[in-house]
Amino acid sequence: MDFQASAVKLLEGAVRLMTADLEAMPEAMFSRHFGGKARTVADIVYEVMLVNDHVGRTIRGDELFEWPEGGWITAPESFAGKDHILAQFKESCDKIVATGKSLSEADLLSNVTTEHGETSRFERCQFIALHMWYHSGQFNYMQTLAGDDGWHWG
Numbered sequence: 166m167d168f169q170a171s172a173v174k175l176l177e178g179a180v181r182l183m184t185a186d187l188e189a190m191p192e193a194m195f196s197r198h199f200g201g202k203a204r205t206v207a208d209i210v211y212e213v214m215l216v217n218d219h220v221g222r223t224i225r226g227d228e229l230f231e232w233p234e235g236g237w238i239t240a241p242e243s244f245a246g247k248d249h250i251l252a253q254f255k256e257s258c259d260k261i262v263a264t265g266k267s268l269s270e271a272d273l274l275s276n277v278t279t280e281h282g283e284t285s286r287f288e289r290c291q292f293i294a295l296h297m298w299y300h301s302g303q304f305n306y307m308q309t310l311a312g313d314d315g316w317h318w319g
Contacts, residue, residue, distance in 0.1 A: 167270070168270045168273045168274060168287050169265070169266075169268060169269065169270055169273060171287075172265045172268065172273055172287055172290040172291075173262065173265045173266055175290055175291060175293075175294040176258075176261060176262050176265045176290055176293060176294055177262055178294065179293065179294040179295075179297035179298055179301075180258040180262065180297065181318075182297070182298065182301050182318050183213070183254075183297045183298075183300065183301045183304070184251075184254070184255070184258070185317045185318050186301050186304040186305065186308070186317055186318075187206070187210065187247075187250070187251055187254065187304070188251065188317075189308070189313070189315070189317040190206060190247070190304070190308065190313075191247075191311075192246070192247045194206050194307065194308075194311055195207045195245070195246070195247050195250055196245065197307075197311070199307060199310055203307075204237055204238075204239060205239075205240070206250075206304065206307065207240045207244055207245060207250055208237070208238065208239045208240045209300050209303060209304070210240070210244075210250055210253075210254050210300075211238060211239070211240035211241075211244050212238035212300075213254070213257075213296065213297060213300055214253065214254060214257040215232075215233070215238060216293070216296055217257050217258065217260070217261045217293055218230075218257065218260075219232065220261075220289050220292065220293055221260060221261045221264050221293075223277050223279055223289060224264055224268070224277065224286045224289050224290070225264055226277075261293060265290055268286060272286055273285065273286045273287040273290070274286070274287060277289065
């Protein structure tokens with residue numbers, strides 16, 4: 166198995182799907198609280214970016230930042246507007262894909278320590294992809310709640 170190609174394929178695939186979902190959404194969806202309680206699309210994208218950055222730092226061996234306390238992650242007020250959010254998301258994704266591309270097979274199979282114990286860098290790449298797919302599923306559901314039942318991944 167080519168672990169480097171697999172890691173990059175996982176990351177790029179997750180980025181492609183989530184980007185397609187975000188691009189298909191109208192501007193108003195980015196700040197809408199479904200049911201008055203659900204996090205907004207902007208909140209979820211912001212969380213994905215934090216996770217990508219935190220896990221990316223773990224993979225690269227960079228200094229970690231303190232994870233925000235207080236429950237669900239919400240975006241700051243400045244993180245608003247579809248074009249701004251998409252640009253910030255793209256920048257975050259470009260960095261994590263570049264991280265995957267920079268790692269050798271030996272790097273990917275070597276372990277890092279996380280808050281949940283020891284695991285491989287390859288597993289951390291898998292986690293990023295899984296996390297993004299999970300939130301893409303939420304976006305798909307939010308789209309249907311807003312009346313869009315189209316398939317945007319094609």
